[in-house]
Amino acid sequence: MLRKVLIANRGEIALRVVRACREMGIASVAVYSDADAAAPHVREADEAVHIGPAPSSESYLKGDNIIAVAKRVGADAIHPGYGFLSEREWFARAVRDAGLIWIGPPAEAIGATGSKTAARQLAMAHDVPIVPGTTEPLRDAAEAVATAAKFGYPVLLKAAAGGGGKGMRVVRSADEIAGALDSAKREALNAFGDDAVYVEKYIEGPRHVEIQVLADAHGTVISLGERECSVQRRHQKMIEEAPSVAVSPELRKRMGDAAVRFAKAAGYVNAGTCEFLLDAHGEFYFLEMNTRIQVEHPVTELVTGIDLVQWQLRIAAGEAITFDAPTAPRGWAIECRITAEDPSNGFFPSTGRIRYLHVPSGPGVRWDSGVETGSDVGLTYDPMLAKLIVWGEDRAHAVARMHRALEELVVDGVESSREFHLRVMEDDEFRRGDIEIQWLERRLPSIVGAQASPEQVRTAAIAAALLADQERRARAGGSLAGAPGAAVTPAPAASAPVSAWAERARREGLRR
Ligand code: MV4
Numbered sequence: 270m271l272r273k274v275l276i277a278n279r280g281e282i283a284l285r286v287v288r289a290c291r292e293m294g295i296a297s298v299a300v301y302s303d304a305d306a307a308a309p310h311v312r313e314a315d316e317a318v319h320i321g322p323a324p325s326s327e328s329y330l331k332g333d334n335i336i337a338v339a340k341r342v343g344a345d346a347i348h349p350g351y352g353f354l355s356e357r358e359w360f361a362r363a364v365r366d367a368g369l370i371w372i373g374p375p376a377e378a379i380g381a382t383g384s385k386t387a388a389r390q391l392a393m394a395h396d397v398p399i400v401p402g403t404t405e406p407l408r409d410a411a412e413a414v415a416t417a418a419k420f421g422y423p424v425l426l427k428a429a430a431g432g433g434g435k436g437m438r439v440v441r442s443a444d445e446i447a448g449a450l451d452s453a454k455r456e457a458l459n460a461f462g463d464d465a466v467y468v469e470k471y472i473e474g475p476r477h478v479e480i481q482v483l484a485d486a487h488g489t490v491i492s493l494g495e496r497e498c499s500v501q502r503r504h505q506k507m508i509e510e511a512p513s514v515a516v517s518p519e520l521r522k523r524m525g526d527a528a529v530r531f532a533k534a535a536g537y538v539n540a541g542t543c544e545f546l547l548d549a550h551g552e553f554y555f556l557e558m559n560t561r562i563q564v565e566h567p568v569t570e571l572v573t574g575i576d577l578v579q580w581q582l583r584i585a586a587g588e589a590i591t592f593d594a595p596t597a598p599r600g601w602a603i604e605c606r607i608t609a610e611d612p613s614n615g616f617f618p619s620t621g622r623i624r625y626l627h628v629p630s631g632p633g634v635r636w637d638s639g640v641e642t643g644s645d646v647g648l649t650y651d652p653m654l655a656k657l658i659v660w661g662e663d664r665a666h667a668v669a670r671m672h673r674a675l676e677e678l679v680v681d682g683v684e685s686s687r688e689f690h691l692r693v694m695e696d697d698e699f700r701r702g703d704i705e706i707q708w709l710e711r712r713l714p715s716i717v718g719a720q721a722s723p724e725q726v727r728t729a730a731i732a733a734a735l736l737a738d739q740e741r742r743a744r745a746g747g748s749l750a751g752a753p754g755a756a757v758t759p760a761p762a763a764s765a766p767v768s769a770w771a772e773r774a775r776r777e778g779l780r781r
Contacts (some may be wrong), residue, residue, distance in 0.1 A: 270295070270583075270588075271345055271586050272295065273295065273343060273344045273345055274290050274296070274298065274345075274348055275300065275338065275348070276299055276300070276350065277300060277329065277349045278349060279302070279350075280308070280651070281639040281656060282351055282639075284310045285637055286578055287299070289582060290582070293582060297316070298316045298317070298318065298344055299314035300319075301320065301328075302324075302329065303323050303328075304323035307644075308639060308640075309641055310639055320338060325649070329353045332363060333363065335347070339364075339369055340367060346371070346372055346582075346585060348373075349373060349561065350561075351561050352651070355373065355560075356383075362376035370585050371585070373560065373561060375538055378536045378560060379560045385427060385428070386403075386404050388555075389404045395533075396527075398527065400472060400556075402416075402424070406429055407468065410446060414443050417440065417443065417468060418443070420468065421470065423471040424469065424470060425438070425469045425470070426440060426446075426449055426453045426467075427453075427466065428460070428463070428464075430463040431460075435460040436453050436454075436456045436460060436466065439471055440471075450466060474549060474705045475548045475549070475706060476497060476513065476546070476704070476705050477544065477546065478497055478516060478524070479495065479545060480527075480528035481494065481496065481540070481566070481569045482532045482541050483540055483590060484532050484533075484538050485538065485584050485590045486589075491529065492525030493594065494521060494573065494597075494598050495511065495512055495524060496509050496510065496569060497510045497511070497513035497516075499705050499706050500704055506606065507709065510602060510603045510664075511569050511572045511598060512572065520553070521597075524553055527543070528543035531555060532558070540561075540577050540581050542558065543555060544556040549705075562577060564606070564656065567658045568603065568658060571602035571635070571658065572598035572601065573599070574599065575592075575595075600661060601660070601661050601662070601666065601667040603667045603671050605675070606653050606656055607680070607685055608653050609683045612689035613688075613717050619646070619683045619685070622643065623640060623641070624681045624682035626642045626681070627679035628678070629673075629677035630677070631673075631677075633661060633670050634658075634674045635657075636656075654683075657675065659674055665700075
């Protein structure tokens with residue numbers, strides 16, 4: 270077994286790994302930037318090492334330094350979490366070359382799945398269905414026009430090195446194709462340093478359904494079933510669940526078998542996820558493999574009873590998978606990503622100190638978070654404050670439980686997505702499971718514009734009256750201002766600097 274694990278990450282996932290280590294009697298080592306000196310993941314780990322200033326390029330992304338720290342503290346393995354260095358082939362290789370155990374797939378498997386065109390070829394060769402289209406980059410616009418004609422409009426131009434929707438263009442007719450190809454290539458070159466673009470048939474209104482796999486180093490690969498991740502906005506998932514209302518036991522078996530075939534073909538070891546589109550006719554298409562533990566892994570843990578992070582550690586240590594793949598999910602799990610964003614203001618990032626945090630609890634509730642009362646929320650890292658995850662006997666029970674848990678949650682000091690998530694739990698279409706990847710964008714106006722509750726109207730009226738009173742007192746000067754020296758409250762500054770948008774845009778590509 271492993272003795273000491275260095276966690277090359279921060280926030281909730283770092284804490285998640287600390288917890289897995291502690292339950293297994295493995296020592297944990299946190300690393301932290303200036304911004305995270307007081308963070309819970311640092312306090313909870315057995316040891317913590319400062320690795321640099323706040324920007325991740327100078328701390329959490331400095332792979333060579335992190336490896337040096339691991340050697341110095343006598344760690345025998347590195348867990349990368351998600352984001353940051355987790356899917357960098359060079360880092361997985363460097364960790365191994367340094368004589369350390371990499372808690373993730375072999376560098377070769379990251380390489381084999383990294384390019385979309387290569388992954389499509391691998392899928393095709395192993396009977397894993399892919400979206401109709403090419404598996405080679407386009408040479409020029411003429412070839413794009415000819416290919417699109419073959420598959421029929423609309424088509425989607427995609428960056429071969431792509432991810433997160435960058436370098437992607439929907440094309441609905443031949444006269445749009447040359448312009449779309451140019452801009453897709455430019456965007457791909459900018460984002461990935463590679464302008465290769467290929468063509469797929471555009472699937473309208475699919476669901477995003479992914480399969481969790483677990484593979485050991487002895488050739489055993491199992492599927493742990495699906496997660497439904499369709500509730501997303503601009504490629505950021507907001508709500509995930511397991512199982513999916515759209516997946517029957519028979520479809521689960523076929524998708525699971527396809528994911529296992531792909532993982533085997535890629536030489537995959539450890540926890541990984543195969544992403545699929547599932548169309549309205551029940552046809553599924555492999556998109557890509559995510560070669561890391563994912564943000565949404567807890568919903569799978571709750572319906573399978575399997576601790577995925579502990580199995581990541583066991584598999585990295587060479588242990589074999591000793592149990593059979595679960596035949597069916599047990600009950601229903603839903604995860605809400607609670608972010609420091611203001612949904613009523615275009616999800617504008619919110620910053621400040623968390624003055625008070627009340628964490629939901631009670632039956633079937635799990636809270637995975639890297640913040641607490643007193644934490645400062647800035648723009649340097651991802652805006653996710655916490656994952657609120659619930660388990661219920663069935664979907665309706667899980668939705669009711671999530672609603673109850675969200676009502677218990679108090680986040681004071683920064684704006685949060687709590688209200689937004691409450692309104693989604695109340696939404697008729699969501700409650701029917703009637704969702705697909707464009708659902709949230711389409712439904713957002715009615716969700717964020719939802720009628721305020723009588724309680725909210727009352728609170729707002731009281732707040733307005735208090736403010737008006739305060740302003741009257743301020744205008745009247747000292748004589749009306751109550752206690753001597755009572756501060757004249759200045760007009761609140763714009764809630765966040767405009768540069769928050771630039772910061773967000775910069776970060777968008779890093780977030781998963
Ligand atoms: C697609 C698609 C429709 N048709 N491919 C977006 C990111 C990348 N991972 C794949 N993506 C898509 N590929 C075809 N042929 C629609 C999307 C897509 C999407 C997929 C999963 C989750 C959210 C999405 C949001 C917009 C578009």
